[in-house]
Amino acid sequence: MRITVVGDVLLDVDINGAATRLSPDAPVPVVDVADIRRRAGGAGLVATVLAQDGHDVALVTAVSDDDGARHLRRALAGVSVLAGAPLAPTPTKTRVRIGTHPVVRFDQGCAPAPVPSSTGEMLAAIASADAIVVADYGRGITANSDVRAALAGAARHVPVVWDPHPAGSEPVEGVAVVTPNLAEALASAKAGGLETSRTGVEEAALYLLDKWGSGAVLVTRGEDGALLLSAGEHAQGIPAPKTTVSDPCGAGDRLAGSLAVQLGLGLGLAQAATRAVEDASAFLAQGGAAALAAVAEVAASDEAPKASLVVEPSPVVEPSPVVELKGLELVDAGELQPDSVQLARAVRSRGGTVVATGGCFDLLHAGHARTLSAARSMGDCLIVCLNSDESVRRLKGAHRPIVSVDDRAELLLALECVDAVLVFDEDTPEACLSELRPDIWVKGGDYTPDELPEARLMAGWGGRCVTVPFHPARSTSGLAAALAKVS
Structure with missing residues (x-):
């Protein structure tokens, strides 16, 4: 199947290591770095996963000409990259992991960027696709007027799945499905003047369905699965298989790519959405984005001393799934609470x-x-x-x-x-x-x-x-x- 992915590429860097001591300078862990792995993120992750599934993938994006871009192009081997005018710098997200547990993330070059240009080759890849995934990460490719016109035209003939971003562009009218996560759906509805809450996801989805003019809205809800709403139909809850998740990174990208494939194969919307949720859960069970094949840029060996990284507390630490229990009742000494x-x-x-x-x-x-x-x-x-x-x-x-x-x-x-x-x-x-x-x-x-x-x-x-x-x-x-x- 010929699939075109349209969107913004990021460079994801994983610094992996172990921590067995704290720094004497501050109460923070010292990470002994085992390796550093770089992989394509954002629309690049969607394209990479689809290419590994055996599809013929074209990536319509904008790529800089800096160091990060060179790492990106190596990570996108097997994907036909069709890029507009270079943008600088390459947005980079660096995660430090102790074992499989992320402890901090550093973002560089992720500020808003000018709208990139497009080429005839990029627009032709949109027009000739059997299915399209839009992975909008707020870097401007979906704001290009020619790209938007090409997507609107393609939506009349092939399934277009649009994964939105709070800083990105509005989906073009007529796409098959828009896939916001729960927080994005509620925030978009609230910004439009709709007062809702976590229990008002169906109301938010109905509002977004009308606002975006899409065929359906699929609100993803993490371990609670997803909610599917299409015009004239009752909302349908789609449960997610129970999965042990060490890192949720990439789940939405996997879901959007899988949904486009299933719709391109001719499956009905509900069945395609169910398959997509199952594929996303399986992707996370296998380690998520961090488990994808990547080149180890630095590896510890007997010949080379290990590098160490002191991880200071930072406001960019990503929250982990934590169960908070406070005010516990004490029991008699010797008994476990x-x-x-x-x-x-x-x-x-x-x-x-x-x-x-x-x-x-x-x-x-x-x-x-x-x-x-x-x-x-x-x-x-x-x-x-x-x-x-x-x-x-x-x-x-x-x-x-x-x-x-x-x-x-x-x-x-x-x-x-x-x-x-x-x-x-x-x-x-x-x-x-x-x-x-x-x-x-x-x-x-x-x-x-x-x-x-x-x-x-x-x-x-x-x-x-x-x-x-x-x-x-x-x-x-x-x-x-x-x-x-x-x-």
Whole structure:
């Protein structure tokens, strides 16, 4: 099948590595870089996936002539790239991953760009396609008047699937399906004066169907599947297969490409949409965009030392799928709090990373707060294993704890970085760890992770230990001594 993808290309960069320690300069993880992989994103991802499926793919886009563009062209091998006048710079999105878990993303060159020019070859690829996917990423190709006219003409003869973007152009009238995600659909409807909410997705879809003049609107809703609405028909919910997702990147691109293929093959709209949702779920189950074949630009080896990257907290950190549990009820010492275990299981079931740490946390101070914040940045939830009052007395002496377990737990839960607290009565947290089975166990100290007494236990289920540097002049004993002087 001849498929033309029209849209904006991005360069996606994945920096992959492991983190077993924190920087001594700040409570942030140090990533030992294993490799750096570059791949085509945006419309380039749609074209790459369709080409790997065996289709004859033409990509109508705009490509710069900078370094990023050279990486893009290598990643688009097998795709016929038809580009207008160069745009600079190439928009680049760099993700840092610890294992399979994204911890931060840096965007470069993603500001609005001038509308690129078009060529006769680009317009001919639109006119001759059996199906068309528009992957609008707000970089201007869909605002080109000649490209829009060609798309409007093609929509009268072949299926055109339009994946919109908040900063992009309005879909041309007459396309077969527009595929906004839930947030985009609600935001577009609200911008048009329609007051709606998360439960008003059908109302938003009806509004957009009329506004865009498309044959149908398919609102994608992540793990909840999608909602399909076409003119004169009742809305139809399309469930998504249950899937463990480590990274949702590329799901919408896969869905739009698959939907165009199914419609091009002659399937009915509902059946095509169902297949597309299933294909997107399968794509994520296989690792999503990050699992696509890519060239490793930097690889660690015995001959070359590993590169390291210190990841500082940044406002561009992408949110992970996190289950928030606050204000948990404490139970008798020695019993596990069910909500803590449920949280760990829920996060794991969604492909997330469970982080745990432990201690007495008597007289909470800045050193504790820094350590807890650093621990939370390593995963999707942080569970604190907290020594009971009896456990603290055995470890610290009859004069401790200063603060009761109920108050210590309440203070910990008041911190934004703490998702749950689990109280234990033993001298060590091993029973808690065996029940929680966290992916990462964080402890403070100047020893290596392998020296921790919990290291062997954690290794039993594939977990690992991470150490956090001590913060000088910040300790419970020091704080208690200072308070004694003023009491």
